[in-house]
Amino acid sequence: MSWLQxxxxxxIKRSLGESxxxxxxxxxxxxPSCEAVLYRTDLENNQEVCPKCSYHxxxxxxxxxxxxxxxxxxxxxxxxxTPLDPLKFKDSRRYIDRIKASQAETGETDALVVMQGAxxxxxxxxxxxxxxYQGGSMGSVVGERFVRGVQVxxxxxxxxxxxxxxxGARMQEGLFSLMQMAKTSAALTQLSxxxxxxxxxxxxxxxxxxxASFAMLGDIIIGEPQALIGFAGPRVIEQTVRETLPExxxxxxxxxxxxxxxxxxxxxxxxxxLSTLIGNMMRLSAVA
Amino acid sequence: MKTSFLDFEQPxxxxxxxxxxxxxxxxxxxLDISEEIDRLQQKSQTLTKDIYNKLGAWQVSxxxxxxxxxxxxxxIQGLFTDFEELHGDRAYADxxxxxxxxxxxxxxxxxxxxxQKGRDTKEKIYRNFGMPRPExxxxxxxxxxxxxxxxxxxxxxxxxxxxxxxxxxEERGQSEAIARNLYVMAELKVxxxxxxxxxxxxxxxxxxxxxxxxxxxxxxxxxxxxxxGCASILWKSAxxxxxxxxxxxxxxxxxxxxxxIDRIVAEPLGGAHRDPEVMMQTxxxxxxxxxxxxxxxxTTHLLEARLDRLMSYGKFKENPVR
Numbered sequence: 001m002s003w004l005q006x007x008x009x010x011x012i013k014r015s016l017g018e019s020x021x022x023x024x025x026x027x028x029x030x031x032p033s034c035e036a037v038l039y040r041t042d043l044e045n046n047q048e049v050c051p052k053c054s055y056h057x058x059x060x061x062x063x064x065x066x067x068x069x070x071x072x073x074x075x076x077x078x079x080x081x082t083p084l085d086p087l088k089f090k091d092s093r094r095y096i097d098r099i100k101a102s103q104a105e106t107g108e109t110d111a112l113v114v115m116q117g118a119x120x121x122x123x124x125x126x127x128x129x130x131x132x133y134q135g136g137s138m139g140s141v142v143g144e145r146f147v148r149g150v151q152v153x154x155x156x157x158x159x160x161x162x163x164x165x166x167x168g169a170r171m172q173e174g175l176f177s178l179m180q181m182a183k184t185s186a187a188l189t190q191l192s193x194x195x196x197x198x199x200x201x202x203x204x205x206x207x208x209x210x211x212a213s214f215a216m217l218g219d220i221i222i223g224e225p226q227a228l229i230g231f232a233g234p235r236v237i238e239q240t241v242r243e244t245l246p247e248x249x250x251x252x253x254x255x256x257x258x259x260x261x262x263x264x265x266x267x268x269x270x271x272x273x274l275s276t277l278i279g280n281m282m283r284l285s286a287v288a
Numbered sequence: 289m290k291t292s293f294l295d296f297e298q299p300x301x302x303x304x305x306x307x308x309x310x311x312x313x314x315x316x317x318x319l320d321i322s323e324e325i326d327r328l329q330q331k332s333q334t335l336t337k338d339i340y341n342k343l344g345a346w347q348v349s350x351x352x353x354x355x356x357x358x359x360x361x362x363x364i365q366g367l368f369t370d371f372e373e374l375h376g377d378r379a380y381a382d383x384x385x386x387x388x389x390x391x392x393x394x395x396x397x398x399x400x401x402x403x404q405k406g407r408d409t410k411e412k413i414y415r416n417f418g419m420p421r422p423e424x425x426x427x428x429x430x431x432x433x434x435x436x437x438x439x440x441x442x443x444x445x446x447x448x449x450x451x452x453x454x455x456x457x458e459e460r461g462q463s464e465a466i467a468r469n470l471y472v473m474a475e476l477k478v479x480x481x482x483x484x485x486x487x488x489x490x491x492x493x494x495x496x497x498x499x500x501x502x503x504x505x506x507x508x509x510x511x512x513x514x515x516x517g518c519a520s521i522l523w524k525s526a527x528x529x530x531x532x533x534x535x536x537x538x539x540x541x542x543x544x545x546x547x548x549i550d551r552i553v554a555e556p557l558g559g560a561h562r563d564p565e566v567m568m569q570t571x572x573x574x575x576x577x578x579x580x581x582x583x584x585x586x587t588t589h590l591l592e593a594r595l596d597r598l599m600s601y602g603k604f605k606e607n608p609v610r
Contacts, residue, residue, distance in 0.1 A: 086546065086603035087537050091522035140602030147599060169490075169512050171522065174537045175548050178490060178512040179601035182498045185467060186474035186598040209512070211463040212451075212491045217471055231462040231491070232453030240453045250458060260461050 031055055047267050056224050056267055058204060060106070061113040061130040064163050068271050069117035069126060077114040077125065077152050078145030086140070087174050095172040098134065106133045110141035111166070114149035116156065120275040122284065125153040129165040129203075129210075136166035138210050139173040143180030146214065150187040159197040159278050164215045168208020181213035188217050197281040199274065202229045202252070202261065220277055221261040222270075223252030229261075291562065294350050297339065300558075303332040336558045343507075346530035348539045349515055351507040352486045356561040358568075359418075360387060360402030360445040363485060366568035367575070368393050368400060374434075376427060380460065383424030385416045385448070386496075388431045390440065394576055399435035401428050401496060402445030405486075418487075419452035422465035425495050429469055432476055441479040441579060444496040449514065450489035466495045473498035474598060479582035479590060481575065483553070484508040484540075485560075500594050501578045504540035505571070506555040510548075511538040548601075551578070 029040050033055035043050070047067050048057040059067075065074075089095035103109055111133040116125050127149050129136040146162070153160040169177040191198055200218030202211075204227035212231050215221075223229060230250035238245055248254045255261045265273045279286070293301035307328050314321050343351070351357075364371050368391035376382040388401035403420065406412035428444075435442050451462055473480065482499035488510030504510060513521075515533035520526045537543065540552045553574050556563035582590065 080607045080609045082605045082607055084603050084605050087535065089535050091518075091528075091532070091535070140604045143602050144604055171513055171518050171536070173603075174512055175510060175543060175546070176602055178494055179548065179598075181467075181491065181494060182470050182474070183598050183601045185470035186498075186595060189471060189475045190595075209491060212466040213470055214467070216461075216464040216467040229463075230458050231451060231466070232458065237453045237455060237458070241455060243455065245455065249455070258459050258461070260464060 032057075049267050054225065054266065056204065056226060058131055058165065060132065061108065061111075061128040061163075064128040064203075065113065065115050065117070065126055067267070068119060068161075068163075068274065069115065069124075070119065070121065072118075074115050074117040077116055078112075078141075078148040079109070081141050081144045081148070082109045083139065083141045085172070086176055087172070089172040089174070091172075098172065102133045106130055108133050110145070111136045111138070111170075112142040112145045114145050116152055116158075119271060119278065122275060122278055122282070123156055123158040124161055124278065125149050125156070125158050126161045126163070128163040131165040131205075134170060134172075136164075136210075137168060137170035137177070138166060138180050138184075139170035139177050140180065142170075143183045146180075146184045147187045150191050153196055154191060154194045157194070157196065159199065159282065160191055161199045161201065161274065162214065163201045163203055164206040164210050165203045166206060166208070166210040168210055178209065181209050184214040185217060188214055192219075197278060199277065201265075201270070203227050205229070207231070207233060216260075218262075219281070220263075222273075223255060223261045223264045224267060225252060225264055227252045229255055292354075292356060294347070294354065296343075296347050296350070297336075297558075300332060300336050300339065303328060303335060307332065333557070340558060344530065345509075345533035345536070345539050345542075346515060348507050349487075349509050349529075349533050351559045352509045354559060354561050355407075357486055358560050358564050359407075360404045360447060360485065362564065363402070363445055363568070363571070364391065364400055366564065367572050368398075371400070374427075374431060377423045377430060379423070379426060381421075381423045383416075383421050383427060384414055385418055385420040385452070386424035386428055388428060390435075393443065393579070394572075396579075397440055398579075399431055399440045399442045400445070401431055401442065402485075403448040403492075403496070405447060416452055418448045419450060420448065420492055420495075421452050421454065421457045422460040422462050425465040425469050428496060429465075429472060432469075432472060436476050436478050439478060441481070441583065442476070442499075443575065443579075444480070444482045444499065446482060446484045446488050446493045446496050446510075447486035447508075448489045448492045449487055451492035451495075466491045469495040470498055474594065475591060477587050477591065479579065479585075480594075481578055481582065483571065483575070484510050484549075489514060498598070500582050500590060500597075501551070502549045503551045503553050503574060503578070504543065504549050505553050505560060505567075506540055507559050508540060509533075509538040510540075510543055511536055 031050040034053035036052040085096045108130045114127040197219050199220045201222045203224045206229045371391035373389040387404045403418045405418035406415035480499035482502045484504040515529040516526045518532040519528035543549045556566045560567040
């Protein structure tokens, strides 16, 4: 405790530390899709899905895992792995400063959170991307945490689930990032060898190097409604081909139609669907 | 063929055209100026050496894209015999941006697969500037499997700006096609050698790049994104490509220091296109060495080493577990 804090009366002390929380959160929120004005609590109780138009808002990695995993018996995997700046990368800002800023903004140490836990008591390992951390980009830490998650799944004989939300490879780590595509894909060969399921859930957005590696290698690939999924970004494609892109291009529904994903699952049904699918793949006795 | 020079090579170009002029004069001149020509040629060599000794990453990137640089089919012709090109992915189309087939290397049957760029405008369009579509990766995958079935080592030649960003490519599952190759290459039961002969552009390059031994020609590049692409995203201006090239670490030297490639194959002075014959000989020796080393390993050992190598990629901090 600093000398200043020691001198202050208790009431002021509290408001110093928690000044952020005393500012009331927005009570209302406007749906970016249908523009309906929604009561914030209603949206939260509906897993951040618009009750009017079913628009799926982007959510944080931990919120995602909260929605899917049982509350009991969760252990985080790979939190001991944190980022470095191997290239001393610098554009308009230094990478090392970007790392600090993203960590402060999101409270995460990198863009992937991995947890061992259970879905309706079925043990699983689940990973989720934090899109707000540098666009959920994949660098060395994301790759390593993914691999450690897969290894725990193999040890525990549990299925591995990954919820992607990423702009692709992280440029600031150069070729190290590109190699994470090879690394994560290779880890999945080991999971397959152990005959354990990999379920890949593609959420908005799943692009570039993440899409072109483990995300498209699921035994089952699930898309969230309306998620943008693809290799090249729509703007890059538009500039290259100089054509207007077709309606709904690179959305989950478009991928389903073109045979690229197995099914689309509404976030509110995700937990149920996952447990059913896993139950079948693991040949578990039917859950009541 | 007359050498075409890059911007930073203009001083060499001027000297060379002077030499050319003198040669022309000498033909019908009573005066012997061969000494002068020799002197200028020496000077041109020294100048080239000086310039190439301190190439920046952006300049290397330009050499890697030199319009006269040998392409995959040139290397196939120069290094292999009995090449028979095999076409198509058996599902949709044949992609001319990737070529492949069986051939003999030093008398030994192998599978050789590489990106192919075009020389003139017509061929450039036909080859789609070396930017593969999903069919290309799927053809490569088919040939990988074929090689595995018949126990043939695989040699890949990498030279692409990247995967093609097109509507059809997305519709036909560009992402899945690249991902599948990464997955399958990780457990193919035959030795894989990769050589980056020009541009190693991102996922499009990696889809032929998961190998047991990765070489780079001295003036080739390998990068997660093109310097131009990186500059326009991070600096909001493609003019900053030289800065991006430098900081992205895309040259053979930087990547060797970072432990991301295994071997640098020296190029002739001024780049592979200045003396393709010498380039072929140097690469032949390198391939021969490495192939022998890999073939001496048992399949189990080969696959274990490949997996260990893949798992070792990445630089991060390991903190004590609380």
